[in-house]
Amino acid sequence: MNTARQSRNQKLGDSSRLRAFVVKPAPKSTTKTRRRGESRRWFSIRSCLLLLLVVCGCQTSKKENPQKATTPSRAHSGPGQALSEVWRHLNVVLVTIDTLRADRLSCSGYHEKLTPNLDRLAARGVLFENAVAQAPSTPPSHASMFTGTYPTVHQVRNAGGFALDKSHETLAEILEEKGWQTAAFVGSSVLDRVYGLNRGFQVYDDRMPKSAAGEEPSRRAGPVVDRAIQWLQNQSGQKPFFLWVHVYDPHAPHDPPQPFKRKYKKSPYDGEVAYTDRELGRLFDALDKKSPPERTLTAVLGDHGESLSEHGEYYHGVFLYDSTLHIPWIMAGPGIPAGQHVLVPVLEGQPGDTTYSYAEALYPKLNMGWAELRAVRTSRWKYVRAPRPELYDLERDPGEKVNVIDQHPAEAQMLRKELERIASLGPDAPEKVQTKTISAATERRLESLGYVSAGGPKYVSLTGQGIDPKDRVHILKLMEESGSTENKRTPEQRVRLLEKARKEDPTNPVIYYLLGQVYEKSQQPDRALEIYRTALRQKVTATSKIYARMGVIYGEQGRLDEAISAFQKALEMDPTDLESHDKLALAYLLKGRIAEAERILKYLLAVDDENSQAHNNMGWIALKKKDTREARRHFERALQLDPDLLEAYLNLGLIYKEAGDYARARANLEKYLARASASGNVETIEKVKRELAEVIQLQEPKR
Structure with missing residues (x-):
């Protein structure tokens, strides 16, 4: 390190x-x-x-x-x-x-x-x-x-x-x-x-x-x-x-x-x-x-x-x-x-050429279950470390169309050694990458919450071996065809393309995620859940997003215990997923586990005091504790950050009504109704209309 x-x-x-x-x-x-x-x-x-x-x-x-x-x-x-x-x-x-x-x-x-x-x-x-x-x-x-x-x-x-x-x-x-x-x-x-x-x-x-x-x-x-x-x-x-x-x-x-x-x-x-x-x-x-x-x-x-x-x-x-x-x-x-086209900057005391430049792509390994790629280049050559390595003569072939590694083994060997030096790789010792690189302070905060397993860091070995991404180009094409906004494909057509990709690449987590998204967007949550569960049975890598989507579906179906479990697993794999923190806190609130929700929300606001949903939920907790002053502070801050947060208008309206401030109560309830969609919760909208009518009546001077 x-x-x-x-x-x-x-x-x-x-x-x-x-x-x-x-x-x-x-x-x-x-x-x-x-x-x-x-x-x-x-x-x-x-x-x-x-x-x-x-x-x-x-x-x-x-x-x-x-x-x-x-x-x-x-x-x-x-x-x-x-x-x-x-x-x-x-x-x-x-x-x-x-x-x-x-x-x-x-x-x-x-x-x-x-x-x-x-x-x-x-x-x-x-x-x-x-x-x-x-x-x-x-x-x-x-x-x-x-x-x-x-x-x-x-x-x-x-x-x-x-x-x-x-x-x-x-x-x-x-x-x-x-x-x-x-x-x-x-x-x-x-x-x-x-x-x-x-x-x-x-x-x-x-x-x-x-x-x-x-x-x-x-x-x-x-x-x-x-x-x-x-x-x-x-x-x-x-x-x-x-x-x-x-x-x-x-x-x-x-x-x-x-x-x-x-x-x-x-x-x-x-x-x-x-x-x-x-x-x-x-x-x-x-x-x-x-x-x-x-x-x-x-x-x-x-x-x-x-x-x-x-x-x-x-x-x-x-x-x-x-x-x-x-x-x-x-x-x-x-x-x-002014007006110059420059090849490279030259720094005083330095040679005019930048001898080597390193690049890497870990997405194939960490997200798709394929081999990672690394590259190093000089002014003429680019070497790509892959299961089937590549060498390109950039002077003769700037489009990198012809792999000349067999024709130039000495150059490939020289660049491979330079790549190992830059990346601090031993010839027989693969690099181990820590996959949850959060600060020690954040790690301690998460452990103190009691809902994310510490369990030590998680590592992935970068061996350079496995499925060569070049051999999965057809999978990339199927995924692109299924998701392109230009093709205007039906959900059924998208599913057929992705199922074909899944059959050929059954351990690729991205395919399962995309399939689940098609089902979710076409209002088929149970089919999406089955796809996500299949991914877990296949033991695919990079499942944090899959667990997060499962948590969302469980929450929408009222299966709160399963939602909580799914969000916890998502956060064990990716502690930086603030959206899953938000949704886990909400699930705790709906279960009545107020103390656990409050710990998460305080953590979220420590990381980002501009999280409007966290402020709204903290306001709700303050209401439960009958601390209307603190509740009002959080709701007002939430609306300052997100003027379209409907719940905050409703909650503020009720707080001001209870306090006898009918003018502010009326203003907030009217803002709620002005923003509430006709396709929203009709029952809630009708209740708010009744509350507003009562406030208007209370606001009128007594005769």
Whole structure:
């Protein structure tokens, strides 16, 4: 296991300044080609931290020994020193665009003009053409950006279940300590604060709208940008700020809003990119008004790409080809050359080439029961460790279509050894990955609740052996065909496709989950339960989501004991699943197990005080204890966070009625009725109408 100090040493070299760039002219035409044999030097997304810190002139936290700190030193004289003093007071803006392919930027030569606002930013800055992600997955990729380390160091290895440990200092923590005001606005719950990237941010806006059953809560770029602009407008300018904006729209499902849906009917992914660019244009305009370009360092990156059927993959997460690893990266700010297309940044005191870059995909192992993949690349070669390993000559074959491992065994052997060195692998000792990476403090909190088994950490051995994902491309196709929003398939057609996939791959947990979702959405909960139970009988891996869905169905059927058991099992496997915490607390409340529910709710609010449902449930508990003042506080806070939380309006209305405050009672009951759907609980709506009539009668002055 790597230590925190090793983490820092792998993060930043001993360079002191951003010295120069390896530059090539911007393309003159909109069609971009790469000549056979043209060298491509690559550098990693984890370099983001180094570049931003170099430009801002920051050192690392005082928590580390300054003798050992390897961030840029300020003991540098010459012309660059004056510029560094300016840079130390810059406003810093980081925009991360989920699932954005590098080849979709117009300034990179894409035939469609999708990104005029990103092009505008690139025109006054640099476009790094050969940047690559460390994982085709959002949480590991962002953890690498913010810590400057590989996933093997920061240990955020996959989406869900992995949280960044406090021993890894983040960019936001460094800048906050140096005096920057910090704020983040994210577009998906996959970056929820429970996963640890909120550290160092004074504002971390991760509130998502309610989502359909089983879907990842997310929000469009428009609302994310709105919140970021609102925060910007409230900045006084007395301190520099660091703003992170994450937009999620290019991620599947590819379903852009109008007019982009109509304009890009044949390529909805392009429509999502074009919509995202429009919204970012609003952000850039607001930035220019609040913080002019000469005072602002702006970086825009993709976290990974999207395969779009290349190599048999339709989305991302499974393979390590450049369709999902090659990312766009733009930087603009004072002292950064304008309008340049840059191969790699060169740091003072460092060689011009980034020799090796590592990447990994653990999703096939942890989610699908296949073998994990790892890769290492140089300027020319990419080696992929798999049950059937691969080697690609990136100069001659940038599309990675021809595996040349048999023709170049020496290169493959050299890269395999380098991969083992980077990942700290022994030739005969597989890495063991801890699958519930929560902090020690969180672990103690969970154990104190008495409902999550401590049981020690859970590990998975990464042997590199098992089912090669290349041999399951047809399974990926069946799953894509069953779930594509473009195909408009009936539930029966989706079931047939997924059953065919299940027959060929009977231990793949994702197939069972997708099958269960089809049955749930077509109002067949018992069929869904049977599918989920079959998955458990097959002893598939990654069953936390399956247990969570079983808990939801049991709860809806009033089978509370079974719901409680299912949620407990889900949380043993994934303690970061806040939704299952919420639902377990509700099940306890309905069973009358108030003390157990209250312990969970207090834990949830300690993790995230902006959990509206937890506040609502705590208000209900306070009512049971006849503490109306505390109940009112929780209900009002719940409505402040979620103005559509119906129960809170009803409860507040009844509290104010009991207190004789008929005006407020009436206002809350009327808000409840205005928001209550006609398809909701008719009996409850009628009761509320009677309560409102009584309040109105009481409110009228007595004659």
